[in-house]
Amino acid sequence: MNENRHPIDDLFRDGLSQHSVEAPMHVWERIDQTRTPVYKLLNNFKQNSRWYLSVAAGLVLMSSAAIMFLVNEPQQGLAEGTLSNAPQIHTEKTPSAPGTAAFKTTNPEAEIANPANTSGPSGTDISGTESAGTETAGSGTTPSGRTNPTDPGSSTPSQYAGGLSTQFENPGTEEMGGEVAVPEYEKTAVGEGEIPETTDAGTEPTDPNTDPVSTPPTPTPGPAPDKKQVPTEPSDWALEVLGSYDFMSRRIENADPAYVSARKNAEKMGAAYTFQLRAQYRLNDAFALRSGVSFSQHHEKLNFTHTQSNTEIVERQETGYILDPINGPTPITYTVRDTVTTTTTTSAKSDNTYTFIDIPVLLNYTFYTSNKLNLGVSGGPVFNLAFKQKGQIIGPVNNEIIDLNSSANPFRTYAGVNLMLNLSASYELNKRFDLLFEPGLRYGMSSLTSKGFGVTQKYSSVNLFTGIRYRF
């Protein structure tokens, strides 16, 4: 290992290997702080902040989606909601004669409002079940007690078959005979066990006037409303995923123009991109609110070479001889001044990375709407959550290189508020999905460096967002 030991090596090894200096207490205090569980936890969070933020963003989005779904649920049943204004009708499918579908309908209001349809408990409860009396009121009888032959309710096979048929003059049923006075025109030639020739009441209402949806005040126990047939209103919520290639622009201000020039020459803008996951809430036909999580990253290449020359005069004593004509060669000591020029070249190369996690809050105004195309403008503040840097930059004092991973990092951990202004175009792909294109500008309002650094550094960018919107 030390096959070529040199006296200089020995001199410095012997002198310095056990060299000790006084260790400052503030370093211990800093170390001690890092040993606390809270610090360890925070440090762990800091090291894995990207992961935690991603999880948090995912949870927020999932929660938002769940809330949107829950909020959206009653809106989808809006048409059904019209029934809520009408008397409560409960329709359930009951087993009936083979090959038929029958509905048992309960209408409490009808039970009260149309007592004339019944001739008392004994007259109604023919089959001895509660449903028999209510069926009398609701099964296609008009308020006056008339039966509409075309009413699907009146054609419910099981109702006739099960009990109501006894209200009619059916020779086959003699249990209630004569107790209920049924007008002649109300009599239907339906015998017990017979199925009327009308269509299945449970599937196709033949008279639109009896559609319980369209005539809420006089509900009739018709078919169960089919949700698929009920037009649903579009939700006001949508989820948007966008990506952008960004064209960055940087502003550096410092009292020393040479420093600004050195920075501009040494640091070149690289690739930059942004991803956004946003929720949109439509306030009305023209305005919509958009917010979510934005992840941006941009790169800069540092290629810096700085040459500094330092000239110093070094004096040394030399011994020589002069020829003394009397004494012969005589030794003398004289001073020699050497000029030594030391040229120091400092070079640094690094790929700097700046990462931002933001929350944009944008208001969108749609000014043009056609069949499928919407055009608008959106704008608003972008609040920074976290700002992280990697690499090296040139410092303002003697062009020293500052490592952004060291404690000398002059950047703030919070990038402040930016302003965003976009043109927003959306093209409807289908009922649920829109294609988005949003060119825009993001303007950095505050400096990313701390005040003590003495350099103002701001970024702006031109963004070309494209993405997809999913409408709930």
Add this chain to the structure above:
Amino acid sequence: MSEEELINGCVREDRASQYALYKTYAGKMLAVCRRYARTDLEAEDILQEGFIKVFDNVSKFRHNGSFEGWIRRIMVNTALKLYRKNSFKNEVIGIDDNYDMPQDATVLEKMSQAELMKMVQGLPEGYGIVFNLYAIEGFSHAEIADTLGVNEGTSRSQLAKARKWLQKKVIDSQKIEYERK
């Protein structure tokens, strides 16, 4: 508190033991860090990070060598990590004169640690790292080449330049000493 007790206390994360460990070794380790750092502040950063690593990994110490040597190695590695991050390449041009080492050994012995330290710290960074690793820490050129990601030839060349640079400084300092007499 013996070294064994100190180590066991640190494994238990006992604060008093950690403080005692710091008090015992921080002075020597800061001197090590200063040889690799550009500034005193940077040396303190290395010292802090190094001690945090020591406390986090003290349970992994296997008692194969000296504990001080183990801590010193962590400090040097921490300093080298910073060096690699900075990826500096400083070069000094213009010192081409050959200087012979003075023959008077007593003069060399009189040189204080502070003077030697100042000279080592004054070495251009590339030379300084190689000289520190080779001459003081005892690394081989192969180890240096592997650690710094350079070839062995570069390491040898940097060492030669560092020696020449230091020789000149030593001679200059003696001349000044001589003139004072």
